[in-house]
Amino acid sequence: MTTAPADSIAPVLVLSTGRCGSTMVSDLLSRHPQVLSLSEFFVPLGAQAFAWQRPDGERMWRILTRQNTALHAMLKDGKIVEENLYRYGTPGARFSPGDVPPILAVTLPHLTDRPDELHDELEPVVRNQPRQPLAEHYRHLFGHLMARFGRQVWVERSGGSLMHAAKLLRLFPEARVVHVFRDGRDTAISMGRHHNFRVLLGAILKVQSLGYDARRAFLKSKGSLLEVWIHQQAFRLLDVGKLAARPTLTDFGAFWSDMELVGRQVLGTLPPERQLSLRFEDVLSAPRETLAGLIRFIDPSLEDAAWLDEVSAIPRTARSKYLELPESERQALTSACAPGLELLGYAL
Template sequence: MRDKDPQVPLTVVLGTGRCGSTMLSDLVNQHPGALSLSEFFACLDPGAFPDGTLDGTAFWKLLGTPRLKPNVLMRHGVKVPEYRYPIGTGRYAAGEVPAISLMTLPPLTDDPDGMHDRIRAEVTGWPPAPVSHQYLRLFSWWASSCGRDVVVERSGASLRFLPTLLTHFPEARFVHMYRDGPDSAVSMSRHPLFRLGVLIGDMRAELGVDPYRSPDPRHSELLPERLRPFAPGSLDAATLTGTDIPLVRFGDMWSRATGALRHFAGLPPERLLHLSYDAVVADPVPRLTTFGRFVGLAEPEEWAARIAGQVDRKRAGAAARLSAGQMERLRLACAPGDRRLAELLGETAEAPRPQG
């Protein structure tokens, strides 16, 4: 980034997935001084952080090229709540939606196609730079053009990006949003992307590759019959919704995601905030005020008080209705993640996690 390029403070919200960060992003979007970028890095995955330098044309290609998995899901009728592009009224059909148009642009504007065109017109003329510099340049231009002075990015299940983000953005602040493991796992079990994620793991074990990253029309034929309805070429939305996946698979998924927590070690308090979803739900105003101060929102108390009533309290305790046996098995699956989380948080945990 050139010295004369303006820089807007960047905060990245990270979590395991199904930890309340989508709600938080929507609340941040209601602050007039914040540019809330929902799922920005997720929508550019894979390939969000290429090596070397990119000129403006190459950077736009990274931002605009449709990614395979979300477009396959949309073509096959899989309903993903985070896919907010207006299919039917927007310019692009299902299967052709540009990366940043899928999830990031629609919450920001009623005209995602128009914003898409403005970003393209701006960035294609930029000189070569490493991708992290291009991102910071984009965030600063974008915030300035919208009259915002703070940028908050958050992506679902984004802890997987943490080592890369720490390398590329050495001055960024990070918010670690966390939730009770079994509650997160139950929520994952109801979400199509996490259900597909479990099944992609099974397909990878059979094929040696992720079929959504290394597509091959022969994959459906090579898979056992039980997995064929989940391959890109033969995806069946009803089967994805209806197939039985043991809850412990999602507990394992949640625990594996917490493995990235070790990368927070050494970050100073001014760059890292731990935010409990359960604590936000229980008492929104003080927790959201703390978050607002941390990321640099103007008048965080006023913002928190204004939007606190939008915090959905019905989602807390998602695992409470499990049988004793189900809860015991799920707790065992989540135990490694619980230990990692307790070690990281120490005495800073904001709320006790519910017991089954």
């Protein structure tokens, strides 16, 4: 059995609202020779990622490789967002957007240029596991990948993972957390231009109008089959096109702010030494200092001058998009984001 190296480092969860630069952080960490960068692992699995408390290997393989209704609704029409790394239609690619396994859409192509082969390799690794606590399945899989790629620590990052922060910290209570954030007004604009986020927030707004409290679900530390059922019904019965058309820019601003408040409530239980606040604007304006601090936080033994030289040259500063909005729209968006902006120290 392939297991994690004996000298492996405590795992790291990169948590964010999404559309705030966390993908870049994941990409930069993937260049480190000792970091297993798991990009978009948990969020594409949906509610199924947390629903079964003691699954067997067969169940785990279904969770990892069968699209949940939300993911299928986003992919079935072939609308592929930039984060999706699977190369549909190329030689050796066996899947289409409507049936690609969740772990094959981003996570495995992020690790290797032969993701279909890695997918096949992982099948017996996962399916042969006994019935055991959910966290042990994930630890076994991540340990296998760490050993296969010769890494010392795994770092998982999914866009929108603050929605699952309570559940992730229950699974991995020893984890260190990197909280990536960006000015909520720029984040909201980016969300509004992103197909998956438009569908996601459209669905949240719809089920909330029917009496379902999504925020309460985000704060729960355990998943449930009821959540799976609710997601299944919502995405089977609702029109994805109408969902995507529903949210306004201020809706995205309010959603961003609410997620940051959820994050503060969940992360408030962690000791300060296990948290790092990573402001995306700092990554752009002072990449060397910021990324050096990031890798030291993960573990001082990972400091690597060659890696830091390489990744510090990648980020480029960018102008805030919200400043280009008409005055009335800018004021409305700032008002929607205000609680989160104040929480994170941004000027209103």
